[in-house]
Amino acid sequence: MNTKTDRLVRTLRLRHLELLVALAETPTMRGAAARLHLSQPAISKMLGELESCFGARLFERSHQGIHANALGTSAAFRARAVLHELARATADVDAMQSGITAVLRVGAPSVTAAVPAAIVKLRERLPGAAVQLREGRVHELIHRLLEGELDCVFGAITPELISSDLIPLLEPVVLLKDELCVLASVSNPGVNARRLQWADLRAAQWGLPPKETLVRQAFMTVFLNSGVTPPVPVIEAMSSVTIGTLLRKDPSMLCAVRLEHALDEVARGGVQRLKVGPQVVLPSFGLFFRRDGMARPAILMEFANAIRTVSGAIAPKR
Structure with missing residues (x-):
């Protein structure tokens, strides 16, 4: 000092x-x-x-x-981070006095297949652990991580994040590949087992996220690269819950989503992922820690190992 x-x-x-x-x-x-x-x-x-x-x-x-x-x-x-750390220390002591062995605070998007599966794995390894999951946009969650409110963040490496000054402050611990996926109801009358091209789906009834989202931009680009005018969605929605409900209520619909969302919806049942080529790669998902030079608590490292384990288990078959 x-x-x-x-x-x-x-x-x-x-x-x-x-x-x-x-x-x-x-x-x-x-x-x-x-x-x-x-x-x-x-x-x-x-x-x-x-x-x-x-x-x-x-x-x-x-x-x-x-x-x-x-x-x-x-x-x-820095002062805000110190105050948050003190508040967390108080909360952790209170939790441990009630029988909890360790507390983990995770930031993640509202729809992710990896995080719930990793939490289950973590609890199998550390039965006394408590996990507090905070959901939101990755940029907001990264700020909360750096201010000491969160222990780690699982989210996409977006252009917004890359163009910010935050990357040097972060330690990427696990990186997972991501891609654009197409979902349909299992009872969709126009879907068969053959591998489709994006251009084959230009006349489909699409439910898509807004134009400013990474998924929508990638969707439009792949059609343009195929020499086809991008389809105009019949329904535009940001909420993943809404998209999943649409697919199950209206079998004629198709939806474009990222891999984490696709895996989550397929696991819920009633929805299938279509085989569409060529593959459209999206920015990777990652698990991020603060780059602060501090020793990592055991629960944080166990969670990183759990993310690695479940992401291997849920990776799509190529």
Whole structure:
């Protein structure tokens, strides 16, 4: 620990960290004071102590209020992670006192075949483990991982993620191939066992996600590459639950989804995956940890092993 860090540890209080976060999220001193139930003079004094400890100006003051500069934004990000880690430590101790042996917090999309299967495997290996699953968009979940709310995130390596500054902060532990899949009802009258080409399906009744999604863009591209105008969906829906229900309610429908969604729907029954060529590769799915140099708890490594195991078991037959 260097001299400056040592001084921070000895001088800063948790209240200082709370102030860092509050000022980064609140545009006025009055708002931060109300949030922390302190007077404005007390807030000003603590802010002076903060900047003195860091040896740098963290916030810019103006008639419009106060806002974090680049240094303050970075410091607030780290402070938020520390506070989240403390909150998790408290929750973990409470859980373990009630008989839980370890707690794992996982971020994942709402539809995934691998994560539920891996959780079952993990619980077989560590029966006393508790898993808290947080669902959402991968970019949002990655931020929650970096802020200390989550232990790991399972999600797609999207163009948005690649173009961000987050990749160097992440440690990809498991990477799984992904591809565009076509789903149909098992009672679809127009489906047979032969291998289809994308162009064969241009006149089908399609249910598709919106145009801004990776799946829809890949769907449109494969038809264009085949020299065919991409079909216009008769139903456009983002919800995976809606897509699955459509297929089961209307046997004439086809839906384009990514592999994780396809495996999940097929496992639920009543739906089949069609053999359509050529294969359309999508960005890989991955299991990500924070790249923080810390020792990994056993439950985290066991979950990574479980993801590897089940992803091999559920991989599509080529």
